[in-house]
Amino acid sequence: MGYPRFLGVVEGNQFIIQDEEYHHAKVRRVKEGYKIEINDLQGNIYLGIVTCIDKKSIKGEILQKIPVIEDNFCVNLFLGMPNKLSKIDELIPSITELGVKNFIPVITHNTAVKEKDILKKLPKWEKISLNAIKQCRRLFPVQINRPVSTDKISPASAVKIAFYEKEKEKILKDIKFSADSVDIFIGAEGGITDEEIKMLKSKGFETFSLGPYILRMETAVITGLCQVNFVFR
C-alpha cells in the first residue's frame, strides 16, 4: 500500500519535515534510511529517503516524483450544525475520504450552538482533515469555510441537492445527467423548517430522499456523499 506519507517542505531534491508533522513521524518510528512519501501541499507527492533526524526536524533526499491523479470533481457540503459539535470532529475524516472540497457549516433555525463556538472549532477541523489526507491519500485537505446562516447560503454549482427527510419520492438514482461540481445541503438533527426548505428551493436546491429509514446525521452525511459520488463522479 505504498510508504507512509507525511506533510513536508520540498526544495530542490531535499525535503524537510518539522513541527507537529515531525512528531507524527517520530510516533510512526521513522528512522534514517527509511523511505517515506512527502506531500508538499502544492499538489505534489514525492518518494524520499530519510538521511538525517535531529531534535527538531527530519531531513532527506527526494528519490522521485510520484504521479498523482487530480480530482476534478467538486463537492461543496453545506451542513446544518448539530448541538454536539464534537460529532463534526468525528465526521471530518469521513468527508475527507469521500472527496468533499468545501465544507460550509450552516447555522439553521434549529441550531442551538452559537456562531462563536463554531468559529472556535474551525482550526481543529482543518487540522483533522490535514491529518486525514495522509491516510486516505488525497492531495489537499477539505477547505473548512466560515459558518453561514441558511438564508446566506450561496451555492456555487449548477447542481444543487438538498437531502430532506420529508421528501419521500425523489431519489438521486433517477438523475440521468452528469456534473463536475455539486452543492449538497444536509440539515442537522431536528430537521430544518419548511421555511428554510422554501429558501433553499428559491436558491435552486432540489430536494431528494436518502431512503426509507430515518438516518442520524452521521449516517446521512456519508450516505448523501456516497450517492452523489456514485451518480456524478
Next chain:
Amino acid sequence: MGYPRFLGVVEGNQFIIQDEEYHHAKVRRVKEGYKIEINDLQGNIYLGIVTCIDKKSIKGEILQKIPVIEDNFCVNLFLGMPNKLSKIDELIPSITELGVKNFIPVITHNTAVKEKDILKKLPKWEKISLNAIKQCRRLFPVQINRPVSTDKISPASAVKIAFYEKEKEKILKDIKFSADSVDIFIGAEGGITDEEIKMLKSKGFETFSLGPYILRMETAVITGLCQVNFVFR
C-alpha cells in the same frame, strides 16, 4: 415525524412496556394520556395511548394499527473484525439504519482479537441495534450472528460482493442486473491476505473498488452498504 416509538407487548387492545424499555420511556418523559407508537417485534406497529404508569410498567390501549412497509431486500454483511471492537459498537446504529439483515463478524488472518472477546460483545450489539430501530423506524433489528473465520464464510445470496482495496478497476456502478439478496464482505484494517481473497473468490465473491481514496473501516462499511442499496434496492 410521528410519535415516539417503544418496544412493547400487545395483547388484544392493550399494550404493556416493561424492564429496560420502561426506563427508556421514563427518560423520554412519557406520561399518562400521551400517544406513543409500539413495536411488538412481530412485524407490527401500533398507535397507543398511555393509561397507567406504575413503578414497573407502562400500560395503555391500542388506538390503531399503523400500516408498515415490509423490507424485502436482504443484505448480509460479513465484516472483518478490527482490533478495537468498540468501533463496531459505533457502527451498529448505521448498519441498522442502512437496512442490514444479518451481521456476521469475520475473524480474518489479520484479526488480532480473540473469538471469545467477539462472543462477549454479541449481546451488546443486539441491544444497540434493538435501540436503533425505534429511532430509524425499522421493524426488526439486525440479526447479530456468531463470528466465523474467513474460510468458514458461507454466503447465502446469489450476488456476492467483496469490497477490496487492491481492486482498482471494477466498480458497482457498472452492474446492470438486480437482486433481492446480496452478501457483502468488507475486510478489517490492515486488509485481508491474497489467500483470503482467493478463498472468497472460490466461494463466488466478486471484488469491487469503493473509489479512489483509502477509506477507514467506518467509512468503507457505510459507503459499501450505500452503494449496494443504491444499485440493487
